[in-house]
Amino acid sequence: xxxxxxxxxxxIGSHVADVCIDAGHxxxxxxxxxxxxxxxxxxxxxxxxxxxxxxKIRECFMQEKFDVIIHHAxxxxxxxxxxxPKFDASVNILGTINLLENCKEYGVKKFIFASxxxxxxxxxxxxxxxxxxxxxxxSPYGIAKLSVEKYLFYYEAVYKLKYVSLRxxxxxxxxxxxxxxxxxxAIFSNKxxxxxxxxxxxxxxxTRDYTYVGDVVRANMFxxxxxxxxxxxxxxxxxxxxxxxxxxxxxxxxSDCKELxxxxxxxxxxxxxxxxxxxxxxxxxxxxxxxxxGIELTVQYFRNKIKK
Numbered sequence: 001x002x003x004x005x006x007x008x009x010x011x012i013g014s015h016v017a018d019v020c021i022d023a024g025h026x027x028x029x030x031x032x033x034x035x036x037x038x039x040x041x042x043x044x045x046x047x048x049x050x051x052x053x054x055x056k057i058r059e060c061f062m063q064e065k066f067d068v069i070i071h072h073a074x075x076x077x078x079x080x081x082x083x084x085p086k087f088d089a090s091v092n093i094l095g096t097i098n099l100l101e102n103c104k105e106y107g108v109k110k111f112i113f114a115s116x117x118x119x120x121x122x123x124x125x126x127x128x129x130x131x132x133x134x135x136x137x138x139s140p141y142g143i144a145k146l147s148v149e150k151y152l153f154y155y156e157a158v159y160k161l162k163y164v165s166l167r168x169x170x171x172x173x174x175x176x177x178x179x180x181x182x183x184x185x186a187i188f189s190n191k192x193x194x195x196x197x198x199x200x201x202x203x204x205x206x207t208r209d210y211t212y213v214g215d216v217v218r219a220n221m222f223x224x225x226x227x228x229x230x231x232x233x234x235x236x237x238x239x240x241x242x243x244x245x246x247x248x249x250x251x252x253x254x255s256d257c258k259e260l261x262x263x264x265x266x267x268x269x270x271x272x273x274x275x276x277x278x279x280x281x282x283x284x285x286x287x288x289x290x291x292x293x294g295i296e297l298t299v300q301y302f303r304n305k306i307k308k
Contacts, residue, residue, distance in 0.1 A: 004069045005028070006071045012072055021045060027044070027045040029046070030073065031048075053090060069108055070220060082139055100151060111163040113163060115148070115166060117233050119145060122138045123269060167234060169208070169210070169274045171216050173294060173298050174301035176213075185210065189253060191257075197257050200243065201265045202261065209240075209272060210236070215236075232279040252299040
């Protein structure tokens with residue numbers, strides 16, 4: 001297949017691109033490099049530096065004749081979405097509609113969307129949350145992701161564009177940006193290895209469903225073969241708090257930093273964990289990398305990067 005991966009120079013997208021290429025698919029990557037890195041781009045992929053909102057993207061669709069789009073390009077900073085909801089919507093909603101219109105125009109068969117679990121469900125009524133959980137996004141970022149899922153339903157119903165929406169838990173692993181708002185594993189790993197003091201927000205008991213990037217990539221590969229439109233949670237079903245994350249990273253980074261706590265972040269979600277029963281039933285997918293092992297691999301990645 002010929003696959004377009006948007007955001008393919010970024011954290012998750014670049015890992016997906018690598019595995020697609022290893023599987024024998026032809027891959028084109030579109031990324032504006034606003035948060036991704038050219039270092040992440042697989043040399044066997046064709047790379048196009050472009051914003052997904054750019055009307056010139058149609059030329060790429062016209063020339064390449066894609067079979068599938070795997071859409072990871074996004075404005076992914078929740079706090080930035082709160083500060084500037086107009087910009088968030090322009091990238092995450094209008095940018096995606098630009099892609100979908102070209103899919104319609106140039107006969108793309110399938111659209112795989114990197115959505116979000118925690119930001120869509122909001123404060124949960126029950127734990128873990130399955131796909132039937134009420135959706136109450138508390139940020140423009142979450143609202144945008146949910147809006148795109150509604151657009152996908154529309155394009156499938158009217159134009160027969162097959163889609164799979166993957167609602168990710170908190171993905172972590174090698175190549176994650178340690179300088180952004182998201183990704184406590186990357187941020188803490190980078191700081192400890194640089195002999196800097198990380199600060200835990202609040203009491204550190206807020207929980208997330210930390211899912212290793214390699215497991216998330218496997219979910220994308222299953223979605224590539226799925227014949228029906230569907231929505232899947234992609235998570236471990238296990239809650240882990242920030243204090244536990246801190247201790248694992250400290251262990252593998254061989255750091256002697258103290259466990260320091262700062263003020264809690266206003267409006268921060270306290271608990272988030274996803275039920276993966278649906279994706280397990282359909283594909284047999286479940287996470288295979290434990291939190292301890294995943295953090296060990298991530299710390300080793302950042303250690304090697306610092307050595308370079």
